[in-house]
Amino acid sequence: MTIGKGARLDLIGDTAVNLLVERGMRGLTHRAVDEAAGLPPGSTSYYARTRAALLEVTLARMTVREAGEFAEAMASEGADGNPPDLAALLPTSREAVVDLLADIVSEAIRQGRDQKIARYELALEATRRPELRGAYDEAGRAFREASVGIMAAMGSQDPVRHGRFLVAWCEGIMFDSIAGAGWSVPPSRTDIAAGLGELLDGMLRAV
Amino acid sequence: MTIGKGARLDLIGDTAVNLLVERGMRGLTHRAVDEAAGLPPGSTSYYARTRAALLEVTLARMTVREAGEFAEAMASEGADGNPPDLAALLPTSREAVVDLLADIVSEAIRQGRDQKIARYELALEATRRPELRGAYDEAGRAFREASVGIMAAMGSQDPVRHGRFLVAWCEGIMFDSIAGAGWSVPPSRTDIAAGLGELLDGMLRAV
DNA sequence: CGAGATTCTCTACGCCTGTAGTGATGATTG
DNA sequence: CAATCATCACTACAGGCGTAGAGAATCTCG
Numbered sequence: 001m002t003i004g005k006g007a008r009l010d011l012i013g014d015t016a017v018n019l020l021v022e023r024g025m026r027g028l029t030h031r032a033v034d035e036a037a038g039l040p041p042g043s044t045s046y047y048a049r050t051r052a053a054l055l056e057v058t059l060a061r062m063t064v065r066e067a068g069e070f071a072e073a074m075a076s077e078g079a080d081g082n083p084p085d086l087a088a089l090l091p092t093s094r095e096a097v098v099d100l101l102a103d104i105v106s107e108a109i110r111q112g113r114d115q116k117i118a119r120y121e122l123a124l125e126a127t128r129r130p131e132l133r134g135a136y137d138e139a140g141r142a143f144r145e146a147s148v149g150i151m152a153a154m155g156s157q158d159p160v161r162h163g164r165f166l167v168a169w170c171e172g173i174m175f176d177s178i179a180g181a182g183w184s185v186p187p188s189r190t191d192i193a194a195g196l197g198e199l200l201d202g203m204l205r206a207v
Numbered sequence: 208m209t210i211g212k213g214a215r216l217d218l219i220g221d222t223a224v225n226l227l228v229e230r231g232m233r234g235l236t237h238r239a240v241d242e243a244a245g246l247p248p249g250s251t252s253y254y255a256r257t258r259a260a261l262l263e264v265t266l267a268r269m270t271v272r273e274a275g276e277f278a279e280a281m282a283s284e285g286a287d288g289n290p291p292d293l294a295a296l297l298p299t300s301r302e303a304v305v306d307l308l309a310d311i312v313s314e315a316i317r318q319g320r321d322q323k324i325a326r327y328e329l330a331l332e333a334t335r336r337p338e339l340r341g342a343y344d345e346a347g348r349a350f351r352e353a354s355v356g357i358m359a360a361m362g363s364q365d366p367v368r369h370g371r372f373l374v375a376w377c378e379g380i381m382f383d384s385i386a387g388a389g390w391s392v393p394p395s396r397t398d399i400a401a402g403l404g405e406l407l408d409g410m411l412r413a414v
Numbered sequence: 415c416g417a418g419a420t421t422c423t424c425t426a427c428g429c430c431t432g433t434a435g436t437g438a439t440g441a442t443t444g
Numbered sequence: 445c446a447a448t449c450a451t452c453a454c455t456a457c458a459g460g461c462g463t464a465g466a467g468a469a470t471c472t473c474g
Contacts, residue, residue: 024335025232040423051462117334123386124327128231137388164389165402172379179330180378181344182371195372202409236431247453258432
């Protein structure tokens with residue numbers, strides 16, 4: 001856990017994520033990471049002795065990167081580097097929620113494509129590797145909890161279900177746009193915002 | 208294209224799909240298919256000379272299987288085996304639509320898990336293999352077009368966008384339930400139906 | 415400065431991979 | 445029945461894989 005070792009592991013993790021995107025699970029190998037990262041041959045094999053270890057390093061690194069981006073999206077300006085208090089930043093008005101989520105989804109489709117593909121690849125792998133499941137679930141928890149919190153703050157009658165479905169809707173748009181066959185052209189931010197508005201209206205209308 | 212060859216290819220395709228689910232992209236190899244299918248060693252290598260060919264066989268087989276299931280879900284009873292006329296069978300009332308889609312999604316999560324995992328795996332691969340993209344896109348087209356048709360029939364102001372978002376919502380629920388971290392317990396059919404109702408209400412409310 | 419521990423590099427092993435060629439088998443046709 | 449041909453089974457090859465261990469380099473501290 002020295003600082004040097006951490007940096008090396010970060011480099012390996014970053015490189016592994018890129019390989020995952022460019023060449024898929026079959027292209028992510030110890031030797032390929034060495035080569036792509038410009039490390040001496042055998043390095044990755046040393047830092048991640050088994051394949052399972054390599055996947056854990058990859059997932060851990062991806063989680064760190066994503067957490068940073070998420071916090072960034074929430075607060076354009078944070079006093080210290082770390083998320084100050086996410087709960088306090090949650091939007092509660094319909095417009096603010098639509099705005100924030102439309103930003104996140106639209107950005108993910110356009111700039112965050114690689115990040116998402118790596119995540120899908122690891123999600124599928126976690127299907128078969130219980131040791132990855134925990135870390136994977138942890139990774140998206142903040143986002144899911146924020147979603148439930150938002151729905152509760154907006155007066156939802158069933159914030160847990162609504163929060164989950166809100167995340168699922170976003171996830172579906174992103175998956176279809178990135179890996180699926182839904183769109184020849186990805187949906188515009190305007191379309192996404194319109195869809196989000198409709199979904200929220202449906203969820204929040206009087207029972 | 209003799210009948211014998213077709214059967215052999217179908218067996219290879221089916222086995223390949225299973226391997227994709229159980230062991231992922233790294234576990235799908237010519238030799239593994241031979242072994243799992245009980246074919247003499249080298250057979251898969253003969254029917255699909257390259258890896259790209261093997262993936263195409265796999266995707267083609269999956270598409271055929273899915274098309275059968277989709278037609279089945281639409282018409283509990285079909286005169287002949289082939290889909291008689293999907294367009295004529297589209298539901299148009301809110302209740303009927305909610306019912307049909309809740310069935311499909313709930314069934315996919317509970318019984319169709321493997322089918323979906325294989326599909327996600329190939330979707331990701333198609334990200335890097337243009338030759339798979341076409342076949343993949345084709346595979347889900349009927350479903351997507353049906354969705355747009357349904358929204359149009361229900362009086363949507365923007366049936367294309369609404370149809371796509373409806374599919375995306377379903378896709379998101381399925382992905383999160385199967386490969387994602389959304390639920391410790393998958394959503395019940397009741398929850399799914401409730402969510403679908405809310406989504407449709409939001410989309411169809413007066414502008 | 416020098417001994418000991420740590421960190422890293424390099425190499426070797428056995429196994430599995432995609433791919434292609436070669437010969438056996440069985441059907442088809444004259 | 446014999447010749448032709450497509451179909452298939454089998455084998456070979458060159459390269460890549462995960463993994464582990466032995467030694468070099470570097471750092472730590474008396």
